[in-house]
Amino acid sequence: MITVLIAEDMHMIRGALVALLALEDDMRVVAELERGDEIVAAALRERPDVAVVDIDLPGLDGLSAAEQLHEQLPECRTMVLTGLSQPGNLLRALKAHVRGFIVKDAPAQTLADGIRRVHAGERVIDPDLVAAALETGSSPLTRREADVLRAAESGLATERIAATLALSPATVRNYLSNAISKVGANNRIDAIRISRNAGWL
């Protein structure tokens, strides 16, 4: 029997996933979560074989949670559900030791098969997502540039971003300028939008 943890913030989708996996004889859902920051604690408690997580979760995003999960419970394999609109997430997911990466609109049977294969130690990645990731290219942003863009996304002024990231305002402006130039944007809002859509943030 494969034990599964499900983390999905949208109640309806979470319910559908649970119902779908309940139809499989060899699977049992041991935890249903709606927040990313609850994943590790629930996994340590329930010790699931596979964690199926969404990327956009409140509290902690799914990829960060997957990374923490791998550190604290390496035997639990993580599978991510995502949309194709953010192919850049694939790179982050691979770095976070995610074993499965399935698009949300894949056929229902693909999820169950994917969980079985991930449990068996295989890596399951939707070929469409690989193609999309290759076409998007890896992130041109450095870690600091991504940090600054992420901070700017919340609407903080340059001085506040500088204070938050322990940088000088001039350095923040340099990072922003570099980021805008690298992603081919017109301004910082445009750069945030492009980077967010590509999954680079």
Place this chain on the structure above:
Amino acid sequence: MPAGSDTALRISLRPPPAPCAPAPGLPRPDPAAPVSRRRLAWAVHPAAGRRPLIGSTYSDRTIRLLTAAPLAVLAGGVAVQLLMTSVYNSGVRNMLLTLLLLACYLPMVGYQTWSAAHLRRPRAGRSMLAATAVVITSGLVLIGNEWQLTVAHLIVSALIVLPRRWAIPAGCLVLAAVAPIDLLVNPAPNPLWAMLVVGQRAGAVLVPTWFAGTMRQLRATRETLAEQAVLGERIRIDRELTGTVGDSLNTIAERAAAAAALARTDPEQARQDLMAVVDGSRRALAEARRLIRSYQRVPLRTELDTAVTLLSAAGVSAQLVLPDRDLPQHTDPELREMLRATVDRLLREQPPCSYVIAVEMSSGSPRLTVSRDGVAC
């Protein structure tokens, strides 16, 4: 098939812009007029002169400077002329006369050069040319030797105003006339030198004017080509969408309608039809994604670098070996498909190994090989 459903995906196409649309406020060219009569002496295409120029590019400043340059040369000519009057000790009368005559014709020549730099035919150009000729000839009679260099402005005016087939002969004629004028009005005549100086003064005005006009024409042509490229691309996308996703959606709509009709009488058949609709929807979605991906043409090098990054992130050691010369920016889709399939396969490979992804140029096109421990795989 629902009528017109295949057009649902059609992208709205703007009609191509009128090739000779006049700028707001400018008179529309008379289509009945002979082309040669409306053409500037150096203009390659008569339509470009009336084309509204939109957008701002890096060349805008250069064009503005080139447009101002002949006006600056003309303005400088005033100072030179006054200087010559004082050098020749012609007295206050000649100086005042010089100022008066310059004030009479120089604005007209300035307007003509400004119009030519904007690829427009100056209004009442022939009248202005005649007036300029009268003023300059009067100056020769009234002022004499130091006035003869202003004949250069008559050459400028003739070359701008007259149609191409008359402009150059008329310009040459005026230049040739400098020799007898010099013999008549110069106490120490040197006709060849006078012709040289007059030609040089005319060139100083005409060359930047010609450059400005040519650059404007180039910019307008570039904009036209860009518009045509956009239009062509829209038509291509429309054709592709209609032929692929549009057809799939039509099929889905037909099968869904059939399933709805069978729902009461033959539920089993309706169920099968609905399953076919689901499959068809997924295929249409995959097709739409493939199509959209094909519009995002990233350079091959970017895809290769991303492939290595993805493989490294997955714990698969991959080394990229590239040819000495630059890779082509865009390659055939088969090579890209092969790269994607390779990355997909290597990501699933257990346990992860070390691979070498080599790109070789064969007959001008890149070839991809993947090897593990020196063995192609």
